Amino acid sequence: MTDTSSVGIVAAQTAHFSDPLALKSGEILPAYDLVYETYGTLNADKSNAVMICHALSGNHHLAGKYSEDEKHPGWWDNLIGPGKPLDTNKFFVIGLNNLGGCHGSSGSKSINPATGKPWGSSFPVLTVEDWVKSQARLADYLGIEQLAAVIGGSLGGMQALQWTLAYPDRVRHALVIASAPNLTAQNMAFNEVARQAIITDPEFHGGDYYAHGVVPRRGLRIARMLGHITYLSDDVMGEKFGRKLRADQIKYTFDVEFEMESYLRYQGDKFAETFDANTYLRMTRALDYFDPALDFKGDLSAALARAKAKFLVVSFTSDWRFSPARSREIVKALLDNELSVSYAEVTAAHGHDAFLMPDPHYHHILRTYLQNIEVGGSA
Amino acid sequence: MSTLPDKLALNTEFRHDFAIIADWVKLGSKVLDLGCGDGSLLCFLRDSLEVKGYGVEKDDQNILACMHNQINVIQMDLEAGLSGFEAQSFDVVVLSQTLQAVQNTEGIVQEMLRVGREVIVTFPNFGYWRHRIQSMAGNMPVSDNLPYQWYDTPNIHLCTIHDFDNFCAKHNIIVKERRVITDDQPVHFMPNLMGSLAMYRLQAP
Numbered sequence: 256m257t258d259t260s261s262v263g264i265v266a267a268q269t270a271h272f273s274d275p276l277a278l279k280s281g282e283i284l285p286a287y288d289l290v291y292e293t294y295g296t297l298n299a300d301k302s303n304a305v306m307i308c309h310a311l312s313g314n315h316h317l318a319g320k321y322s323e324d325e326k327h328p329g330w331w332d333n334l335i336g337p338g339k340p341l342d343t344n345k346f347f348v349i350g351l352n353n354l355g356g357c358h359g360s361s362g363s364k365s366i367n368p369a370t371g372k373p374w375g376s377s378f379p380v381l382t383v384e385d386w387v388k389s390q391a392r393l394a395d396y397l398g399i400e401q402l403a404a405v406i407g408g409s410l411g412g413m414q415a416l417q418w419t420l421a422y423p424d425r426v427r428h429a430l431v432i433a434s435a436p437n438l439t440a441q442n443m444a445f446n447e448v449a450r451q452a453i454i455t456d457p458e459f460h461g462g463d464y465y466a467h468g469v470v471p472r473r474g475l476r477i478a479r480m481l482g483h484i485t486y487l488s489d490d491v492m493g494e495k496f497g498r499k500l501r502a503d504q505i506k507y508t509f510d511v512e513f514e515m516e517s518y519l520r521y522q523g524d525k526f527a528e529t530f531d532a533n534t535y536l537r538m539t540r541a542l543d544y545f546d547p548a549l550d551f552k553g554d555l556s557a558a559l560a561r562a563k564a565k566f567l568v569v570s571f572t573s574d575w576r577f578s579p580a581r582s583r584e585i586v587k588a589l590l591d592n593e594l595s596v597s598y599a600e601v602t603a604a605h606g607h608d609a610f611l612m613p614d615p616h617y618h619h620i621l622r623t624y625l626q627n628i629e630v631g632g633s634a
Numbered sequence: 635m636s637t638l639p640d641k642l643a644l645n646t647e648f649r650h651d652f653a654i655i656a657d658w659v660k661l662g663s664k665v666l667d668l669g670c671g672d673g674s675l676l677c678f679l680r681d682s683l684e685v686k687g688y689g690v691e692k693d694d695q696n697i698l699a700c701m702h703n704q705i706n707v708i709q710m711d712l713e714a715g716l717s718g719f720e721a722q723s724f725d726v727v728v729l730s731q732t733l734q735a736v737q738n739t740e741g742i743v744q745e746m747l748r749v750g751r752e753v754i755v756t757f758p759n760f761g762y763w764r765h766r767i768q769s770m771a772g773n774m775p776v777s778d779n780l781p782y783q784w785y786d787t788p789n790i791h792l793c794t795i796h797d798f799d800n801f802c803a804k805h806n807i808i809v810k811e812r813r814v815i816t817d818d819q820p821v822h823f824m825p826n827l828m829g830s831l832a833m834y835r836l837q838a839p
Binding site for chain 1: 664686688694697698700701702704705706707708709710718719720723
């Protein structure tokens, strides 16, 4: 049976950019590719485009499947489609893989045209600002002057916020979900442990493991296991696994004894098979570096003074990695600037992962907000 | 799926108390409505006076209703204070028929006076004669403005007009104006007995 709320079979596209991109680090990326997907139809006055910014491990494949046989649809399929909260009958939705990613956009894994070899360690360290700059170029490439909305969760929420600061006239609405105006020391500490796991893996080879035909799988696996602990709440872990044993009784070994260990190992293994370690390092660094208030002596309200967009800020009660208190800081800075802002604090058990879950109230909030976004005539 | 439930539809019934509040609010001013419900008051003020309004609500359904009505709404519990709002950052802060349901009454009134250059508080007058008769007859009062039974009421700090006057005097709060209404009509004679809804316009000392 055909699912009428699915965008159906989709295909990724690649945009090549030959204009050099000046990065915040001072480095210059001479040329690059961005891989992207779109859903819905861009209307005549190009006023219905919505860009989705992905989080740490995300990519451009937001919704639908590449073939009928594909096991899982895109990562935000529960949100995007005909009649879904982000309704593709109304909006033209764009998903892209950020620079430095490992799903088709230029990154460490891809070939540096100057050398004919993978970029590896020489691929620049990127920032949220750099990503948003490249996303604006993708919008240019698609002929879109102004986005109806930019939406992102977690690291994606930082990009949505950055859009309103870098291009105040190019975005009408920003949906900043489960995000923060910068990372706390504790949050950066988790990133540092994850990076150390990767960097100290003997198969990391300073980031140039491609040449050795190996990948730092162990490090990446541990990094992901750590991440998963922080994305869930204590409650939901307790509910999901508790102290349940894998076997009937304790075996007094260091093999998998508890269900929770089995889950973490499975998640770690799966991730290490498909994700690139250099990308992981760069994504966590972009998280660490994002701090729009830094140039304003820590005054976030001053930093957000140049924003013009209307905002929806959403947090989740059990999210301790991007806690509601951090979202409230964004809300306060927006209020200080008398910007339009609504803030919902969703009661949810799933911790940081809640932003990806199809919680009915959460989706009702997004649906209600998105329904009120005005777009021009149909295509 | 794409239509909203009826309960999110805006209540468009004319409300005399809204009209009085509108009389006290200047064109284009910045208004914070605490416990804003479905955003009816802010919609009314936006449509009649082009105010820049923000609501504060804790209830999920009301958050949805406000968003549906295109009212800026911040989900938070009033009892936690207004630390997310700068001092004197609003022209007017409104607490409409909510005073009687808050726990930390003194704290919230002080917070409102900190955040707003002017504060509007309205509450059902417990001293209204219909309430007094019911009390005398041995029952907890139930009326249009106190529509709850004793066992399901959210109201924990009911007061009379006299009580609130004393409260303001004790805290040196300036009462700029007071209006009392019953059945949408102004009450001038013996307001603490004849008035069902009290409306105050307050300022910090």
